[in-house]
Amino acid sequence: MTHRIVILGGGTGGTLTANRLRKVYDRADAEITVVDQDDRHVYQPGLLFVPFGLTHNEDIIRSRSRQLHDGITSRQCPIDHVDLAANEVHLTDTSVLPYDVLVVATGTRLAPEETDGLLEAWNHTAFTFYTPEGAAALEQAITAFDGGRIVINVVDMPIKCPVAPLEFCFMADWHFQERGIRDRVQLTFVTPLDGAFTKPVAAAQLGGMLEEKGVELVTEFNTGEIDTERKVLVSFDGREEPYDLAVVIPVHMGAEYVGRSEGLGDAMDFVPTDRRTLQSKAAPNVFAIGDATDVPTSKAGSVTHFEGEVLVENIEHFLAGEPLVEGYDGHANCFIETGFHKALLIDFNYETEPLPGHFPAKAGLPLLKDSRLNHLGKLMFQWFYWHALLPGRDIPGIGVTMPTSGKEFSRPA
Numbered sequence: 001m002t003h004r005i006v007i008l009g010g011g012t013g014g015t016l017t018a019n020r021l022r023k024v025y026d027r028a029d030a031e032i033t034v035v036d037q038d039d040r041h042v043y044q045p046g047l048l049f050v051p052f053g054l055t056h057n058e059d060i061i062r063s064r065s066r067q068l069h070d071g072i073t074s075r076q077c078p079i080d081h082v083d084l085a086a087n088e089v090h091l092t093d094t095s096v097l098p099y100d101v102l103v104v105a106t107g108t109r110l111a112p113e114e115t116d117g118l119l120e121a122w123n124h125t126a127f128t129f130y131t132p133e134g135a136a137a138l139e140q141a142i143t144a145f146d147g148g149r150i151v152i153n154v155v156d157m158p159i160k161c162p163v164a165p166l167e168f169c170f171m172a173d174w175h176f177q178e179r180g181i182r183d184r185v186q187l188t189f190v191t192p193l194d195g196a197f198t199k200p201v202a203a204a205q206l207g208g209m210l211e212e213k214g215v216e217l218v219t220e221f222n223t224g225e226i227d228t229e230r231k232v233l234v235s236f237d238g239r240e241e242p243y244d245l246a247v248v249i250p251v252h253m254g255a256e257y258v259g260r261s262e263g264l265g266d267a268m269d270f271v272p273t274d275r276r277t278l279q280s281k282a283a284p285n286v287f288a289i290g291d292a293t294d295v296p297t298s299k300a301g302s303v304t305h306f307e308g309e310v311l312v313e314n315i316e317h318f319l320a321g322e323p324l325v326e327g328y329d330g331h332a333n334c335f336i337e338t339g340f341h342k343a344l345l346i347d348f349n350y351e352t353e354p355l356p357g358h359f360p361a362k363a364g365l366p367l368l369k370d371s372r373l374n375h376l377g378k379l380m381f382q383w384f385y386w387h388a389l390l391p392g393r394d395i396p397g398i399g400v401t402m403p404t405s406g407k408e409f410s411r412p413a
């Protein structure tokens with residue numbers, strides 16, 4: 001019998017899942033179809049560098065369909081909805097894809113319309129680097145900026161790559177120092193969290209770095225409105241943060257079609273998912289991966305990569321009628337670019353917060369510490385993304401579960 005496996009989304013998670021499944025099943029055993037709305041695969045970590053002219057959109061965007069191995073069908077069309085009862089996906093061109101197993105990998109969507117005034121301010125006084133178009137517009141604004149107050153604002157959590165806004169602060173500090181105008185630029189990081197980051201040890205370390213670099217930190221600020229006329233962020237409790245240039249990371253939600261698919265998503269259109277098996281709570285034959293899920297770890301490419309191995313194993317178990325493995329431990333890691341050709345690395349899972357030490361073992365990359373080695377790691381990661389991670393190859397020395405041997409569990413950062 002040929003299994004029909006339909007994968008919604010051809011980004012990081014959809015692509016690596018399809019390629020891994022193709023290696024596991026012969027064409028006679030499984031028909032694998034990937035659906036996406038466009039053919040532009042963006043290497044999203046590269047978006048951080050676009051506003052500073054350190055890379056360009058054409059260097060980080062490739063054809064989606066060309067990342068898929070032979071024997072995988074690629075459909076380019078927006079998804080309209082999923083009919084869970086009928087095991088069917090409906091596309092907006094009215095075609096219908098029946099499935100035996102469905103994988104939801106449609107990531108997040110940015111929802112600037114959720115914040116009053118943000119759409120009017122978009123690309124005039126408020127910018128984002130979370131899309132290629134936004135990052136390119138922000139590059140022009142940064143280049144033209146000659147002094148004043150730049151506010152970097154996270155409207156609400158969760159967001160993709162929660163450290164990226166901090167990286168932006170560090171990069172901006174470096175950029176304006178290089179231009180010799182840092183003394184004329186005030187940088188302020190405005191967050192809804194009670195510290196620089198979600199996890200205490202890393203929050204203390206990163207908060208200290210903001211201070212060292214002269215970046216003001218404003219916490220527990222829940223942005224309710226962007227007043228474009230006055231150029232002010234207004235919080236729900238009436239506090240105000242004036243800006244000359246705002247860099248805003250808007251509200252993130254799941255894909256809109258999730259909301260149109262009865263029983264699939266939650267109120268934010270994320271897919272309730274078992275955090276260890278990656279089986280959705282909507283139906284046993286529906287799995288989810290990456291940013292689209294509600295699992296309590298970061299929305300990050302590294303997470304998506306680690307989840308991919310467990311997900312594919314569990315699809316095999318499901319189709320064979322076997323019990324699923326509880327194999328995903330929430331493992332996440334992330335290089336945090338800090339400017340001046342340096343970066344920090346964090347590595348954590350559901351139970352263990354980012355700690356100092358080394359990764360993946362005692363002789364590895366320094367954790368929670370600025371180093372040139374980590375910066376080189378961040379730069380090299382782009383090559384690994386296209387040539388190892390997306391094609392579904394294992395990265396030597398980096399496993400699904402969080403390594404513990406290099407971590408200093410007792411020493412605070």
Ligand SMILES: Cc1cc2nc3c(=O)[nH]c(=O)nc-3n(C[C@H](O)[C@H](O)[C@H](O)COP(=O)(O)OP(=O)(O)OC[C@H]3O[C@@H](n4cnc5c(N)ncnc54)[C@H](O)[C@@H]3O)c2cc1C
Pocket residue numbers: 008009010011012013014035036037038043044045046047048077078079080105106107108129130131160161164255256257289290291292299300301302303304333334335
């Ligand atoms: C600025 C920035 C920096 C980042 N830096 C890092 C980093 O340093 N390290 C790290 O690990 N992660 C980083 N990330 C996060 C990482 O890129 C994402 O977590 C990862 O790409 C998630 O993969 P995904 O497959 O879940 O979603 P995506 O890769 O976003 O793919 C989702 C796909 O679904 C498609 N889709 C959505 N809706 C529909 C629809 N209705 N119909 C058809 N197709 C649809 C989209 O077109 C898209 O291709 C960063 C992200 C950003 C924005």
